[in-house]
Structure formats: C-alpha cells, structure tokens
Amino acid sequence: MRATESLAVRPATRLPRPVVIGHRGAPAYRPEHTVASYELAIDLGAELIEPDVVVSRDGALVVRHESELSWSTDVGSRAEFADRRTTKEVDGAPCTGWFAEDFTLAELRTLRAVERMPEFRPLNTAYDGRFGILTLAEVIDLARTRSTAERQIRVLAELKHPGWSAEEGLPMAELVAEELRRLDATDARGSVLLQSFDAAVLRELRARLGEQGPEMVQLVNDFAEGDRMVTPAGLREISTYAQGVGPSVERVLRSATGGGSPLVTEAHRAALTVFTWTLRAENAFLPEHLRIGDVPEALGDAMGVARQLLALGVDGLITDFPEYAAVAIAELALAAAA
Secondary structure, eight states, X not given: OOHHHHTSSOOOOSSXXXXXXXXXXXXXXXXXXXXXXXXXXXXXXXXEEEOEEEEOTTSOEEEXXXXXXXXXXXXXXXXXGGGGOEEEEETTEEEEEOXXXXXXXXXXXXXXXXXXXXXXXXXXXXXXXXXXXXXXXXXXXXXXXXXXXXXXXXXXXXXXXXXXXXXXXXXXXXXXXXXXXXXXXXXXXXXXXXXESOHHHHHHHHHXXXXXXXXXXEEXXXXXXXXXXXXXXXXXXXXXXXXXXXXXXXXXXXXXXXXSOOHHHHHHHTTOEEEEEEEOOBGGGSOGGGOOSSOTTSBOOHXXXXXXXXXXXXXXXXXXXXXXXXXXXXXXXXXXXX
C-alpha cells in the first residue's frame, strides 16, 4: 500500500481539512518566536502560527517560550542585568535565571533572541542577535498583514503559567482579555485562538469574553492530570469551555495501539478538534523505528509520524517543520480526491 492510500479513509473531523501550525514559527530553521521564524512558517505552509505568551513586569504580553529568558535571549551576557539573576520555583522545582516578570517591556526590547537548542540546530546560531523580542500584538499584526482573501493566517497563542503570573500580581486572563478587546480580536472566527495547559485560565477567559469569544484549545500534558482529561467524561467537560484539545503526539499514537477507542475518535465524539504537539524531525524527538542513523540531531522519518497522525484523524499538526506537515496534508487531499 502506498503512503497516500493509507490516508484515503480518515475519521470525520470538525474542520474541512487539517491545518499546519507553526510551533513558535519555524524554529527548525530560525530562532523561535522571531519575525523571521513566523514569516518563514507562513511561507512553508503554516495557516496558524503559535506564540507562547508571558507577562512583563509592567503587564505587557510578550512572546517567549518560558518566563525564564537565558536559553532564548542574550540576557546572560548583559552586564547591566547581572543583578536580575535569581532563583524561583517553576513547576515545583528551583530554576535559576532571568525572568520576564522582573523586566519592563522597554528593558526586554533591548534583548536579542538566540537559538534555544544549538545542540540540535547549530545552523540557527548564525541568526543569533539579529532579532528582538515581540509582543503578542505584533504577532497578531504580522498574521493579519500576511492574510489574504484566499488564505487567513491565524494566531494560536499559548498562555504560559498563568497561575504563576497571578502570584506575581500579573493576572494573565485579565491582561489577555483587555489586549484582545483593544486589538478587536475577540471574535470566534477572528485572528486569535487561545490555548493553555491551565484549564482555569481558559475558563476565566471564556467567562470574560463570552460564548462567541475566541476559540480555545485545552492542552493536555502527559501526566496523571492529562490522563483524566482525555477520558470520555473529561473530554465532555472540556467541551463546555473549549472547542479543541491538544494532546502530545506520543499520547495520540499510544491511544491508537492501546486496545481502546483512539483519543482522536473520542475527542471528535465530544465535538472537539484535535491539535497535536509537537512534530519534530530530529532523531532525538522521533520514535525509535522512525530514526535514521544514530546521530540525535540528524533528521529521521518525520513524514512517517505526520502520516500516522493524519490517518488517525487529527485536525492540526503543531510542528517545528511546517513544510513536512504541509506535504503530508497535501498527500491526504490527493488520496481523498482519487
């Protein structure tokens, strides 16, 4: 059986076709969360771009993978900020570094982005220092600028650690709701979708922005909490405040071989779309049988994973390599038309 034939029969979904979601842009080729990364993701076929959102000391919504800045910016080399280095508890463990909530937006603007995973993506270090830190508003503006009548580019914004922000006196749900209203981005079919691992922040935003507010995706971790979320009852509960669910690639694939009903099928029964995270092509991030060679940073058979996920009926692939997902989805369309 050819690969395209295996995709011909696909479970029904709530979307007319699966979508490509550029995870922090296209970080396989450019440092994540930069203008260059988002622009390239769109050029490679992404219909959604996915920024992570944290909060500055003065309440600005800025785009970084985590509040801790040392892995993805040059803050560690900036003598003027040496005294900002501190240790905080993150996800129950001590973390030492520089944190966004200890900087104003003006101070964050002085930092430059660097490659976060140079051991896997050494070519990206050529772009270190070329780009600054973006705000959520700037990413939304970029998506709107790149949208056309034929192709809408949307933003799937992930809200990071909202409980921690609240403890710092920076209530993320309130700040996000205010910013989306200011940007006229509160419509369900508008520029912005929201996602988070934290159900409480999504529930609060649903209450603040109403039933016709932005679409929301409940991200699901790979721990016991996530196990409860993906039961039939858990998925029905999610559907009371969100339109989608975001499990990991590994969780989706495990569910299809565990003897029960696949997760994607159960989510669709609860009227939820399924966006999976995160499709990467390096051997280190692939199942053993899809690795090519023994070098962790070498590229393996990511197309094999994409095809498996699409065959299970996922609605969107969150990926560092948007072109892989775009090719796999094009195969799917060809198979369905044959």
